[in-house]
Amino acid sequence: MTDRVSLTIQQQYYEELRGHLFPGDGREAVAFMTFSKHTGFGRFRGLTNHFYPVPHDLCGERTSNSVTWPTEFLEAVLNVAAEEGLSIVKVHSHPSGGKMFSELDDKADEELFPGVSAWVGHALPHMSAVMLPDGTMFGRTVDHRGNFGPVDLINVAGEDLHYWFRDELNDNVPGSAKRIAQAFGESTYNKLRRLRVGLVGCSGTGTHIGMGLNLNHIGELFAVDPDVIDDGNRNRIPTATADDVTSATLKVVNMQRSIERRGLGTKVTAFAEDISDAEVIRALGSCDLLIGCVDSASGRHYMNKISSAFLIPYIDLGVRINADGIGGVEGIFATAHFITPGGSSLLSRGVYTLEQVNAEDMRVTDPDEYRRQKEEGYVKGVNVERPAVACINGAIANLALEDILARIHGYRAEDNCEFAVRRLVFCHSELTHESDDEFVCPMFNDILARGDKAPLLGLWYYGDAA
Structure with a gap:
């Protein structure tokens, strides 16, 4: 397999896994998880969706360097994997901190996984992983013959952005990145330059985000926006020119050109399509982090769905300026939401409503019916354009970049x-922060870690697409 192989663990599972594998007695423990998949764009992503800890008292032996467990325990796990087309990952602990698989581990995996593959009945790889006392993890794939392959990355889709790469980059930090490495360490720099970030919305706030990610040496950027630069963008997009307006340059092309000219190594892939495009959804599903700079409720709804289905943390940015139209300002607000897959959503936090989503969709698909229902008061009018100021956009963008770091x-x-x-809250010079309400949003939990399962995002109108 030539694609980058990764395993993404839900935050809840990671916390339960760490508690189970390290109960405080200095002995190894073991657990299993099933995972779905997402493939494409040079990636194979395993997305955990069920967790099965092996009870300590069921284990035949638990020492500081070995653990045995009854194979009967695995039958229920294998049945679920076979029925749902999933793979499994075995995770055990190394209490002594050994940072590689032992000979005992090799023998156990070589004996276990051919039988697992035969039972589950598909050719997708399974995985074996180890957790160390500090919570870091490493792993490998195991095929139907018991052959091992690399797992390049294990990450946690949680409030702490854990990314554990199989090998650290050993090349020297370039001069352009030395200040970042000095401030946050070479480890942080090396992670940033290996991440793929999906950015949806490349206008005012989005351009500030894209440029900031580039300045922080992000490895790859998937930029999504179907619109072209017009005269109203020139004082909001720092890189927009009069020539861009004349030639109707795509916003994503402008961003791509600007980042490539800077020469800091960020690879930009431009998608001049709407977020509802199936190929865009698949592309975003391959990312390590999502950032949304969209005004619409339907755009936010899609971002939340993609975040949930592909287990990708999501940062949503919004700006609101309440102007009276004659030069007065009643309020200036900017908000950054961090969404953890499996937790609350922008919907449950009240950022938008399903009524707004339906109204926006109707305005595009059936404008006559939209006008009729608006006149009769059945739907609220869609706010097509809002006031925007570059310095406000830049402020919330920089806040989001700091949040990532x-x-x-x-x-x-x-x-x-x-x-x-x-x-x-600019009128009062306030910066506040709030914790999550820990409410699990059922709207998105139904598609959590769905991955490539058809239909895409669980939406019927994508048909058999996955």
Whole structure:
């Protein structure tokens, strides 16, 4: 397999896994998870969706360097995997901190996984992983013959952005990145340059985000926006020119050109399509982090669905300026939401309503019916254009970039869970933060870790597409 292979673990599973594998007695323990998949765009992503800890008292032996368990325990796990077309990952602990698979581990996996593959009945790889006392993890794939392959990355889709790569980059930090490495360490820099970020919305706030990601040496950027630059964008998009307006340059092309000219190594792939495009959804599903700079409720709804289905943390940015139209300002607000797959959503937080989503969809698909229902009061009018100012967009964009660094590096005095929502109230010079309400949103939990299962995102109108 030439694609980058990764395993993404839901935050809840990771926390339960760590508690189970390290109960405090210094002995190994073991657990299993099933995972769905997402393939394409050079990636094979395993997405965990069921968790099965092996009870300690069922284990035949638990020592500081070995663990045995009854194979009967695995039957229920294998039945679920076979019925749902899933693979399994075995995870055990190394209490002594050994940072590689032992000979005992090799023998156990070589004996176990050919039988697992025969039972489950598909050719997809399974995985074996190890957790160390500090919570870091490493792993490998195991095929139907018991052959091992690399798992390039294990990450947690949670409030702390854990990314554990199989091998650290050994090349020297370039001069352009030395300040980042000095401030946050070479480990943070090396993670940033290996991440793929999906950015939806490349206008005012989105351009600030794209440029900021590039300045922080992000590895890859998938930029999504179907619109072209017009005269109203020139004072909001820092890289827009009069020539861009004349030639109707796509916003994603402008961003791609600007980043490539800077020469810091960020690879940009431009998608001049709407977020509802199936290929765009698949592309975003291959990313390590999502950022949304969209005004519409339907755009946010799609972003939340993609985040849930493919287990990708999602940062949503919004700006609101309440102007009276004659030069007065009643309020200036900017908000950054961090969404953890499996937790609350923008919908449950009240950022938008399903009524707004339906109205926006109707305005596009059936404008006559939209006008009729609007006149009769059945739907509220869709806010097509809002006031925007570059410095406000830049402020919330920089706040989001700092949030990414904080969640990767871990430098905050408070836990990252306390920063689910961050608000800027400019008229009062306030910056506040709020914790998540821990409410699990059923609207998106139904498609959690769905991956490539057809139909795409569980939406019937994509047919058999996956």
